[in-house]
Amino acid sequence: MHGTAVARWSGVPGWRGVLITGPSGAGKSDLALRLIGRGWRLVADDYTHVFASDGRLFAAPPQTIEGRIEARGVGVVDACALGLARIALVVELTGGAVERLPDARTRTLDGVALPLLRLNGFEPSAVEKVTAAIAVL
Numbered sequence: 001m002h003g004t005a006v007a008r009w010s011g012v013p014g015w016r017g018v019l020i021t022g023p024s025g026a027g028k029s030d031l032a033l034r035l036i037g038r039g040w041r042l043v044a045d046d047y048t049h050v051f052a053s054d055g056r057l058f059a060a061p062p063q064t065i066e067g068r069i070e071a072r073g074v075g076v077v078d079a080c081a082l083g084l085a086r087i088a089l090v091v092e093l094t095g096g097a098v099e100r101l102p103d104a105r106t107r108t109l110d111g112v113a114l115p116l117l118r119l120n121g122f123e124p125s126a127v128e129k130v131t132a133a134i135a136v137l
Contacts, residue, residue: 001021001047001048001049001109002021002046002047003019003020003028003044003046003050004019004020004028004029004031004044004045004046004048004069005018005019005020005042005043005044005059005061005085005087006018006020006032006035006036006040006041006042006043007040007041007043007082007085007086008039008040008041008131008134010134010135013086014086015082015085015086016085016086016088016089016134016137017043017059017085017086017088017089018035018088018089018090018091018130018134019048019057019059019087019090019091019109020032020091020093021090021091021092021093022092022093022094023093023095026093026094026095026121027093027120027121027126028045028046028093028121029045029046029069029070029071029072030072030121030122031091031093031121031126031127031130032045032069033069033071033079034126034127035127035130035131036069036079038127038131041079041080041082042061042067042079042081042082043059043060043061043081043083043084044061044062044065044066045061045065045068045069045070045079046065047062047065048060048062049061049062050109050110052111052112055112056086056112057086057087057109057110057112057114058084058085058086058087059084059085059087060083060084060085061081061083066081066083067079067081087109087114088114088115088137089114089115089117089133089134090107090109090114090115090116090117091116091117091118091119091130091133092107092118092119093119093120093121094118094119094120095120096120097120098119098120099118102118105117105118115133117130117133
C-alpha cells in the first residue's frame with residue numbers, strides 16, 4: 001500500500017510500528033525522518049507491504065527499497081531499518097487543521113482494526129503526538 005512505516009522498541013511486546021498514510025506531498029517521509037532522528041527505525045518508505053496474521057497487522061518493506069528513505073531535496077538515503085514490524089497505530093496525514101479533541105477512530109486494514117490518528121505531519125509537534133499516541137496503546 002502507499003504509506004510509510006516506522007517502529008520503536010517498547011520493551012514488552014517489542015517493536016511497535018506506525019503506518020503513516022496520506023496523499024503525495026503530505027509529509028509521510030518527512031515525519032518518518034524526524035521519528036528516526038528520535039530513535040525510531042524505518043520499516044518501509046512510500047510503499048509498504050501490509051498483511052494480517054493471527055489478528056495483528058504487520059508491515060514489511062519491498063526488497064527494492066529496503067533500508068532506504070526519500071529525503072525531499074536531498075535524495076534517497078540509507079536508514080537504520082527493520083525488516084518487519086507489528087503495526088499498532090495508523091497515522092493519517094492531512095494538510096489542514098485537525099480536530100482539537102477528536103472522538104476515537106479506527107482504520108481497518110486486511111481485516112484488522114487499528115487506532116487512527118489524524119494530524120498535520122508538518123506541525124512541529126507531530127513527532128511528539130505520534131510518540132504520545134503509541135505510548136498509550
